[in-house]
Structure formats: structure tokens, C-alpha cells
Amino acid sequence: MQSAVDVKGQTAAVEVKRARKRKGTWQLHAMLLPALIIVFIFQYIPMFGLVMAFQDYEPWLGFLHSPWVGLEHFKTMFEYEDARQVIWNTLVISTLKIIFNLGVPLAFALLLNEVYVMKFKRTVQTIVYLPHFLSWVILGGILIDMLSPEGGIVNRFLSIFGIQPIFFLGDNDWFRTVVVVTDVWKECGFNTIVFLAALTSINPSLYEAAIVDGANRWQQTFYITLPSMLPIIIVVGTLSLGNILNAGFDQILNLYNPLVYKTGDIIDTYVYRVGLLNGDFSYATAVGLFKSVISFILVVTGYRLAYKYANYKIF
Template sequence: MSFSPGKEPSLHLSAGGTAFGRGKTAKEIWKNRHYYILLLPALLFFILFHYVPMAGIILAFKDFSYAKGIFGSEWVGLEHFNRLFGSNSFYEVLANTLIISFYRLAFVFVAPIIFAMLLNELRNVKFKRTVQTISYLPHFISWVVLGGIVMELLSPTRGIVNYFIQLFGFEPIYFLSSSEHFRSVLIVSDIWQSVGWGSIIYLAAIAGINPDQYESASIDGATRWQMAVKITIPSILPTIVILFIFQLGGIMHAGFDQIFNLYNPSVYKVADIIDTYVYRIGLVNLEYDYTTAVGLFKNVVGFILVILANIVTGRIREGEYRLW
């Protein structure tokens, strides 16, 4: 460390200083070794199921042969991508994926925020906890089961929804076979399944707001609506932005489990997304090389969207809302 008159002291690191830094880091890791041990299963999960399979990306550039294997198959370069971008059916699938994903951003992403704010306004603790518990339950039920429940509720012959429709003198609606209604069914059922669980993080963010702000606003004569708009929303905005970036990164994942358990050939035109397209072409028709190219395209687009969203949000309020 060197000092000079009128200047702040400056610190010059030498090789020894760097070694000291490394030694200090090693000591910190050893000190907190129990936490790192707890972290190991999660790290192993991501390494084994997210990073190791990335070696299979090479399939997108090969004419896969079972006899020759992945690395022995013939290299075809961008042939699968040329087929991909030259296929009219792919553009229809891509459009469906984007449309359904934007619907999810507009409605499914916003629903937990509104639900959390409404729960926060409840003063009866027992009623609040009951509502929370009931709203969480669908999250823990597989879409295989939820899909069956939705089918029964919307059945044109025995479903309760069509029962009330006919009660008012209207004809029954074939919701799951109608191109006009199928996307609405997807969004409403997705909100039902995810709104309770998704509200947890927003409730936690709201709980961290200083109560003095609400007391001061109440003394000044602010209504509950004004306090929600002027205090609650700005306070949880960083959380909303971070989760929005995550959601935007998964915009090419329009919900395979849900759609696969609800759709049928009569609504392929509006419901067939990239994931269901990959399932049919890859696993049913066994075209692994082509569907690897489709999956690679989808993930690259998602990665670019995350980067762009982070850059855009980083320009707001001096990078306060940036993810990294």
C-alpha cells in the first residue's frame, strides 16, 4: 500500500496478494463446507441433466444412424436447419408457440401478482390461510390428472360448465375441440393451476415492505387502491422484473405437459407448439437429428431473449433491475 499527499491511499496487489486472495477464498469455502455439501445435489442435477446432454447438440448437424451412433454418423452441416426454415408447418408451430406464450405473459404471469395483492388486503387470518392453501393445491397435481379434471368439467354431455350453458338455453360448446375456444381454456386452466404457487414470492416481497409507509399514507388520507399503486407495486417491482426476465427466457416453452394432455388433432392448427411438434416428429417418427435442430433453434432464441431483456431492464434506474 502506498500513500501520497492529497490522494487516497492506493493498494497494489502483487503475486503474493493474489495468492493470499486465493487462500482466503479457500478458507471461506472450507469454513462454509457444510453449505457447499448441501449444494452438491443441485449442482450434480444441473451438470448431469442440463450440461452433459448438451453434447447431443451435434445431432443437429448429422444424419443420425443407429448403427453408426452419434459421433460416427455422417456430417450434413445445416441441412436440417434448411429443412426447418423451409417447412410451412414449422412456421405455423412457431406462431402458435409465440401466441400462447404471449398470452401467458399477459395473463398467467400477471395473475399471481394481482392474487398476492388481494390476499395482502385480507384481514381475517384464518380465511386468508384457507384461501392460500386451496390455491396452492393444483400446483402439486400432475397435468395428467388436471387434464382429466378439465375434460370432465368442459365435457359437452356431462360437464358442469356446459350444464349451466344449456340451462340458459344455449347449445353446448365443444371447448377442447374448438379452435376458437382452445387457447382460452389453456390460459384459464393454467391460471387455476399456477396462481397460488406463483403468488408466494410476491407475498414474501410484500411482507418485506416497511409498514410505516402504509401508516403514513393512511394518515395522509390515501385509499387502499392508492396505497397499492403508489407503495406496493413500486416496492415489489424489482421482483416482478426479475421474474419477468425468467419468464421471457422461457417464452419458447409454451407448456408441453398441459397442451399434450388437452389437445387433439382437431385443434392442431392453434395448439401445436414446438415441444409437441418435436415430440411427434422426434419420438414418434424417430427423426432425432431434425428435432435436435428444432430444439437448438428454440433454446438459442430463448437465450437471446434473456440477454436482451437483461440489457433493456439494466437501463432502467441505473441498472437496479438487472439480473446480472
């Protein structure tokens, strides 16, 4: 058994090594300082503005002199029919996006993995991945032209089969479908790469053993590929819970219009319209704070589930 003196000596030696390591890497820590200052200025200082959610804020009175109203704006949020509809729209659109942005890339990755001509495989992968790098400002303009009921390429194609022009971006029955389909089209390539990377980590000897046992390609997929990919599927799915109230501000803002507020207006666009355009800063802040709190809870829940079922953790 080691004596107390030996233990103290080892502890002191470890502390000396740590001190030398910190002394030798202080330049690297100093390089982080500008980034930390920027994050503090633009991410943490603005959080003091959340006090507006509990005030009847007036810009000329400021934070200190605006009257305090407590939880009045939060009560109003659940009394307004528009606010309840916005929350419902956000949940529906974001849930559909999560489901299809998980299922479609997974299926596409499995199909693409069966292609053995590498040049063709890489070409297809690049083409599918390309929309991810385009902003919704650009894609929004393209989609508005393509889906226009007057001369849009999609309606021109439908007219060949005798179908009357459809106002995709002005019809409440079609708008959510357009939002989900275009989002999946844009992000499918990025998510496919995640699943393709997971496919490369599967032990090839499992497939060799399955072939010896007489398993066909479908049986190999159901009994080897999918079970082996289950951890990454769980991770991607659970981490997506944190975005269930983020239905895509950029996309909706560039595609929607007053005709589709009933099915297309989400929390972020509602806050933008009420807070910045109508000047109701306190109410908009209350709605945004409500969304942030729920999103934080879902993010924590998602990480807990990912750690429990897939042994995934950040820290």
C-alpha cells in the first residue's frame, strides 16, 4: 500500500505537468478570446431583452421605465386563435419534416449503396447534395416561378394531362405539401451522406456470412444493414426533437403570403410579423420565449434519449 507521502508526491507531479501543459498552450486559448467576445456580445447580452416579455414595453420608456405586466402576454398568447393556429402549424410542418427528412435520405442511402459504378454513384451524390448549399432566398425565387399558376413549368406539365392550373403557394390545401417536399429535396443530400458514412462502418464479414447462409439482398438489408444502422437512426431522430418548433423561418418567409397564413404561418414568421412589422415587441418576445423554453426542454430530452438508446453524448 502506498504511503501518504507517495500519494502526495504523485499528485504534485500531476499538477506540475498540468501547469506546464497550460503554460505551453496559452496561445491557443488566446486565439479563442475574439470568438468568445463576439459570442458574448451577440448571443448573451441580447438575452437581457427578454424582460420585454414581462413588460408593456415602449421604446421611448426603455426597459427600466416600461410598466410591468407579469405573465399577461403569455396568457394572451393562448387566448388568441391566431397564436394557437400558429403553434399547431409549426408542430405539423416540423413533424412532417422530421419524419420525411429521416425516411427519404435513409431509403436513398440504401439504394445508392447498391450502386457499384463509382463514377455514377459520386455524380448522383453530388447532384443531390448541391441544393443544400443554396439559400432559401434563391430557391424561393426559383420555386415561385416554377409553381406559378400562370406559365409555371409544373402547371404547364400538368396541363398536358388536362389538369387545371394549381396555385401551389396560394392554396391552403397545397402549401404544407410544397413546404415539406421542397425542404426534403434541399436537405436530402446532406442527410444521405450521414447514412452513407454509417453504412461504411458495417463489418463486411456479416454480409459474407449471410450470403453463405443463402440470404438475398432484401434479407441482408432487413437483418444486417438496418439493425447495424439503428444507433445512428436513433441519434438523428432524437436530436431532431430539438427542432420540432423550428419549422424553417427562411423557407416559409420566402414562400408564404397572406392567402396561406391559416396553414403556413409558423411561430418564427408570426413573431417577425407581429414584433417587427406591427411593433408589438412585448407580445412577440413572449411568443419567442415560449418557443425557446420548449425547444430547450426538447433538446435536453433528445440528448438524454440519444445517450440512453444509442450511447451518444457530446460531453
